[in-house]
Amino acid sequence: MKKAAQTCERIIRAAERLFAEQGFEATSLREITQVAGVNLASVNYHFGSKKGLIQAVMERYQSVFMPALQQQLQALPATNLTTEQVLACLVPPLNALTQVRQDGPEIYLRLLGFAYSEIQGHLRRYTMNRFGEVIHQLFACFEAANSHLSADTLFWRLHFALGTTLFAQVSAQALSEIARADFQEADPEHHIIERLLPYLAAGISAAEPPRMK
Amino acid sequence: MKKAAQTCERIIRAAERLFAEQGFEATSLREITQVAGVNLASVNYHFGSKKGLIQAVMERYQSVFMPALQQQLQALPATNLTTEQVLACLVPPLNALTQVRQDGPEIYLRLLGFAYSEIQGHLRRYTMNRFGEVIHQLFACFEAANSHLSADTLFWRLHFALGTTLFAQVSAQALSEIARADFQEADPEHHIIERLLPYLAAGISAAEPPRMK
DNA sequence: GAAAGAATTAAACGCGTGTTTAAAACGAAC
């Protein structure tokens, strides 16, 4: 029972890297097992199916990220919340993912992005069942920080913000190359989150436009 | 030479609908030809390959959208540009896509979204070769409207904004359902663009944050 | 050290994909 755990970890580490690079559907089990240096059938033996492997990969990150987020949210002041403060709560939990893997934060955001853009319904269900409470807390904090907005407007903008983040991370690689060429910017993907936060905060909290039409 | 054109159009109309619903990779030629009521092999006969069909589908929209955008940009005032004004330039060209198809605007945005999130490198190259000039004009207008921002900050924010738009459109269907359940909102996807513009404008033009670190 | 259980292996299965083929049907021009 030592060789087994070793095999599981080799599979997971190869899978999360390849999933984050190419997406879930575009990554085959043959590719994963080849990179991991294990037999093709061992994925199904240890994780049951490809879906099982995907969930195992996500679980490693969520189980670190979500509790850390909960802790951050509870440390927030009860009054005079700002959107920037709430957004800032997401950063330490993200950074905590380095304990899962050196480049854990980027990996996790990219995995999330693919989970959304590909139709991974089972992931959404699993996440909501397992961590729904934290997510609702987060929403409540945004509401407290944006009492000037109607509930439906805030709803849409939070999803816009989520979309912005995920899309940015997924296309970060390509964009970084362009940016580097155009602006001699040596910016590693690492700091995209810093570029993102002001944009998100301004977008979320923008004044409610007059209802036209 | 009449039956042929008919077949091509049946294929294209079925393809653009299915591509917009499911993405390019997730839509098989067998599904397309079945919906179109034509033979499987006719796609390869008329368009050479699946890639060829994808490009033909996009071309129909780009060839309407891009010239219309160029026209809008040239009608812009030379001084005192605002981000809202530039963003507003995108709306009429989008609406012009109804001449391609009734639900053309939504279809086009969703196709764009999938073209970005799936790795359709050939589409990116083709678009830049064919319409690079208009796109650079658009960037220049945003620069004129945001002289308070550094070039690299604006570059990132414009891509964030593009990402927000595409992601929103791709996930609009799912979000609309949730929104409808939570807020009794009878909002068809049609008006997402109106919800989007204030968010985008505020995000793009947000004050440059002090360079930390 | 032998027996029992867990883990690994190579091979094959069934399925769906994009593409190609070669024959059949069609349409226009003489």
Add this chain to the structure above:
DNA sequence: GTTCGTTTTAAACACGCGTTTAATTCTTTC
């Protein structure tokens, strides 16, 4: 009405996928 190029058709091809199988090897336990 026949001919010739175009278009349509059904069938097969080659490939990659996730999964399963059955045999083998390794580990542990008595």
